[in-house]
Structures are given as structure tokens and as C-alpha cells.
Amino acid sequence: MIKELVGKNLRQYGIMLALVAIVIIFAFATKGRLIIPNNLWALVQQNAYVLILALGMLMVIIAGHIDLSVGSVVAFIGAVVGYMMYTWHVNWILAVAAGLVIGLLVGAWHGFWVAYVKVPAFVVTLAGMLLFRGLAQVVAAKTMAGFPAGFNAIAGGSLPNIFGHIPNPLAGLFAAGSPFGQPLDGLTLAIGIIGIVGLILQSWRARRSQISHGLPVGPLSLLVVRWALLSVAILVVTYLLSMNLIGGTPIVLIIVGVLILIYAFVTSRTVFGRHVYAVGGNRNGALLSGVNTARVDFGIFVNMGFLTAVAAVVTTSRAGAAVAAAGQNFELDAIASCFIGGAAVTGGVGKVAGAVVGALIMGVLNMGLSILNVDSNWQMAIKGLVLLFAVSLDLVSKRRNAVA
Template sequence: MSVNQETVLEHARLKQRPNWFKFDMRAYTMIGALMSIWILFSLLHDRFLSPTNLSNLFLQMSVTSILAIGMVLVIVAGQIDLSIGSIVGFTGGITAMLNVWYEWSTVPVILATLGAGAAIGFVQGWIIAYRAVPAFIVTLGGMLIFRGALFGTTGSVTIAPLTPSLKSIGQSYIGDVIGWVFGIIGLIVAGLLIIRKRRARAKFGFEVEPFAVSMLRLGVIGALIIGFVYLMNSYKGIPVPFVMVIVLALVFTFISRNTTFGRHIYAIGGNPEAARLSGINIKRRILLVFVLCNTLAAVAALVLTARLNAATMSAGQNYELDAIAACVIGGTSLMGGTGTIAGAIIGSLVMASLDNGMSLMNLESFWQYIVKGGILVLAVYLDIYSRQKKKA
């Protein structure tokens, strides 16, 4: 065998070896940007990485994160929703009116608010899916309609205060012991998922990553979980709204990855014509996507209204832009077919970190708009550039 043939065979063997630490440029860039933001603000202000400020940071990001979870599904399906900010304001107004004016108890108020969000999603989704009106137009109209409905139903006045049980949704914390229990459960679940993945690969004949690599992954995850619980317990505990974010993220990650509905959504966004020819009921899937997204907007409204202990006329304003930016920064493509819930959560954390850090620095509010707008444009540019590079 010649030297050239041996070299070719060696290259082929190396190419076939699995890369257990495969480099995902977009994911590492996003995490690197978040770490850079945290390091920069910690150098500029010594309170940024304090337990108190980090607790407030995770509390502040909760509403955007919940909205981003729903927005990921919409964008992955090749649609857009510009109305969720106004839906947050309108359904938050419903929450406060029922609780303060009509003295409804907490559970009926929650059910009514979620029902209102689901009904709005059904109407908007039906117009988009079954009457073929572009989502941009329908939700742009919805943004104006629901903002006006908020002003009309509340008389343009702030409604407060809420009852203590309803207020606790946005202002309470989980105690130290329960926080550590949740942390241990999270670590156990992470270990079980890694074991399940290894067994699944072995079952279907795929090469399994070395055991040491799996343990290293688990060690990194465990360190993050333990560090997070320790920091939160150093202040008041884990904020309840952030626990809601974690639960919703896990549920919708499972839906998007492990259900037929989730696979259909990615197929519709990636290639609508191929999805139609495959027998996917596109209209029904699009309708359900908007129902889920607007229901999550109602969940965000509950959290925001409870945290503020009031329904205000400016509640939810521009939140749709923050949610879209969080999704795009987190790797969701505006072209559809690509995006993850975890990426959107990290994108929300990036946005919240910028807001929090610049507020600590007492920068004028216009700088926050300029910086966030610039990051959004950069994220879209990177998405388009990476797509063009793949095609080339």
C-alpha cells in the first residue's frame, strides 16, 4: 500500500471517530457572550454578582423567559406573534379586575386568566391558519386591539392591591430545604437522562461516548445546579417565578423534542410543502401553536401582575420585542425550522443581564434600547451568515 493510500485511510478513520465535544459555534458564542457580560458588569459594579442582585436578575427574567418559550414554537413554525405584549397587559388587567373589583379568589382568577389567553390564541390562530391571513397582520392588529381593550375595560386606571395569595405567585421564594431538595432532584434527573441516552445509543447500535465524558458532563451540570441553589439560598431562596420558568421549559422541551406535535412543528417551519405532502395537518398545528403561545402570555401576565401587585396601563409594553430578541439571540432562526427552548432561556438571561447591569450603572434608558437593538441585529446577521456558509 502506498504512502498516499495510507494517509487517505487514516483521514477516513479519524473522520469516522465520533467527536464527543462537538463544537457548536452558536451555542458556545451565546454562553461566551453571557459570561463576558457578567464579568464586565462585575468589574464595573461590585454588587452585580451578589446573591441579592442575582436573585433579582432571575426574578426579572422570568416574564421574558415564559414569553420566549411560547415564541420559540411560533417562530420555529415559520410564524410571528406581535401581540403577546398587549395580551400580557390585557390578561393582567383581567387578573386584577377579578381579584380586586369582583373579589374572586386566587384559583378562579388563575383559571379565568389562562382561559382568556387560550381563547385569544384560538381566535388569532384560527384566522391565521384557516383564513390564511398573514400572522404579522393578525398579531399586529391584536397588539392594538388588546392594548385598547386594556384601557377600555380598566378605565385607564391602575388596579391594586391584590390579595396576598395571588400576590405570592410573583413575590414569594422557596425555602432553603426545599431548594436543596429541588437541586438534588435536578441532579438525579440529569444523571438519569445521561444514562438513558447512553442506553438508547447502545440499543440502536450507535457508538456510546466514553463513560468519563458522561461523568464530566454530569459533573458540570451538578456544579451549576449546586452553585445556583447555594447562591439563591444566600438571599431569600429560589424565586417562585423562576421555578415556574424551569418547569415550563422542561415541559415544552419534552413537547418539542419527544412528541409528534413537536416534530411536526419543526417540519412545518423547515419545509411547509414537504410537511403538507407528508400528511401533516398544518392548519391544526398552527392553530395549536398560537393557543399555547397566548396561554403562556397569560401565565406571564399572572407573574408580572403578582410581582407588581397591580395591573398598570404600561404592563407588557414592548415585551413582544424582548421575547423575539431572546429567541433569536438563543439561536432560533426567523426563517423557521430551527430553535430550542434552552437557547431562548439563555437569550432571556442575556437580555435581563444587560438591563440589570446597565440599571446598576445608572445609564440612561435609551442606552438599553440601543444595546439590545444592536445585539438583536447582530444575532440575526450571524444566523443568516451561518446559513449562507452551510449552503456554500
């Protein structure tokens, strides 16, 4: 009984354990430098684009498609937004809004070919990859830099320190001036605590509703253990972020966090989300159940276009410049995150939480290997192997499960 319970949950949380293991390994290998507050901050900032793209890519993959164009589209939209601010001096908020609209249009372009002309997404987005890379080079013929401060703050800024600082209760444990002993930002702490409380309340409510419908639920002790682990994880991250010298909570973290919540909701609670799984799991079955599969396909790509635009804004803001070469290999990072996070290559399976953890694994690998000064070519090779092993491990364990 216990063995079965552990086995089942191990499978479910295996990928999270892998993330924790990788963090611990790199924390030791880098002698703690991976987790010093400023690096944690940089980790969030550097990998926001992967998280954002992985959310859209997840739905694309669940529906049984693929999108190879997102890297090029990031460059293209970044170039257009940059051009508007740099050459036409358009207000940055307007420029960002225009970028998001262009993202929707690019998504509609891909969606049209995939959903209504029935060209395989691989081909459509391969064409898009070339098309938008080319257009990006046309628009950003030369690098454009020097954007308004507001725009640069999207990826580089923190939330204002409205609650002030409180002294670090653990300061005594560290040497004076240690990055771990700094005062704590009140707002960041507040957000972390709200996060923990929200998480516990939400899962408690879900459990209550299951019980009221007579559905079997796991033991309460297991739930409490899960709460404890998650709370500790959030607390640690909150603690580290709140004493960052640059500021408190990164704005981009809020953007990513809100998007994660929205997409977790969309995939699990909306008709559209359910239709995405239905189309990916059995396209003909979905069609014969009255699902408008073409409209679902179209919607998925429009959504991907929107998220690509968000990633483009974040990437351009972080670089502080619009470059035609931006977004190289972004599509591969996003796709790898989804697969590492347990999405099925054959469609129909995948969770937002999995994709997020997959993206974090990629991010920690990037960061850790960089701190260790591993050559970027070797970094790429290592990431490739991690992807291969993660997916084959998942497939092998599934096959064994099916036999048992």
C-alpha cells in the same frame, strides 16, 4: 479530530459561552453586585416573563410565524384578572384560572385567522397588538392595586423554608454580615441537588439508549466535562439563591422551571412538537406527508395565548397592580430571545435550551446595565445591537459551515 469536535461543540455551546462571558463581564463591572443573592433573586423575578413568553414564541417562530401581540395581551389579561379581584372581589385562584382561559381564547382568536383564514401572522398579531392594548385601556381605565397576598406571592414569594437553615460552610471566607456569608436554605439546596442528579441521570439514559441502537456517541470524557460544568453552574446558582435574605427558592422560578421542562419535552418528544418543526421546515412537504398544517398553526397560537396568560399573571403579581401600560415591548424581548438563542428567521430551526439562554442573556443585560445605572434609552440601544450581532454571527458561521 479534536479540532473538529471542539469546533462542532463550540458552535453548539457558543451561545452558552456568550452567556457565561456576559455574566463574568458584568460581575466584574458591577464589582460583584450582579451576583449578590438578592440581585440574583431579582433577576429571576424580573425576567420570568421573558422566559415564559420565549417558550411560546419559540414554537411560533419555528413554524415560520411571529406574534407581535403578546405585550398587549399581557396588559389585557392582567387588567381582566386585576379587575375581577379588585372590583368583584373574586377569589384570586379563580381569577387566575379565568385569566388562563381568556389566554386560550385570545390564542384561538389569533389562531383562527392565521390557520383557517390564512391571514399572515404578522398582520393578525399586529391587529391583536392594537386591539388588546385598546381593550386593556378600557378595562384598566385606572390602575387597580391591593391584591390578595396569595396572588402577590406568585411572583414575589418563596417556597416555605420547610427544611430549615443550615450554617454556611463558606461563611468564614466573607466578612461578617456579607451577603455571601448567610446561612443556607435547606429546601433550595435540595432542589438544586435533585436538579443536578436528574440532569445527569437523564443524559446518561439517553446515551445508553443511543449506544444500544448502535448510534455513534461522543466521547464519555466530553459528557463528563459537560456534567461538571452544568453541575457547577447549578450549584453556584443554588448556593446564591439559598442564602437570599428574602427567602429561598422563588415560586416563580419553580413555575418557569417546570414550564421549561414541559416545553423541552413537547418540542422534542411529542407528535405535535415534531409537526411544528415539519411545518416550519417545509410546509408543503408536511402537508403532503399528511400533517394537518392548519391544525398545527392553530395549536401553536392557542399555546402562545396560554403562555401569554401565565406571563400576564406573573407580571401583574410582581407589580402588585393592574396597569393598562403593562407589557410594553414584551413581544420584542421574547422574539429577540428566540433569535439570539439560534432560532431561524426562516422557520424550522430552534431549541428550547437556546431560547432560554437567549432570554437569560437579555435578562443579564437588563440587570447589569441597570445596576451600572446606564440610562434606559441606552439600554434599549445596546440590546438592539446585541440582537443584531448575535443573529448575524449565527448566520455568518452557518454560511461558512455550508461552504466548508
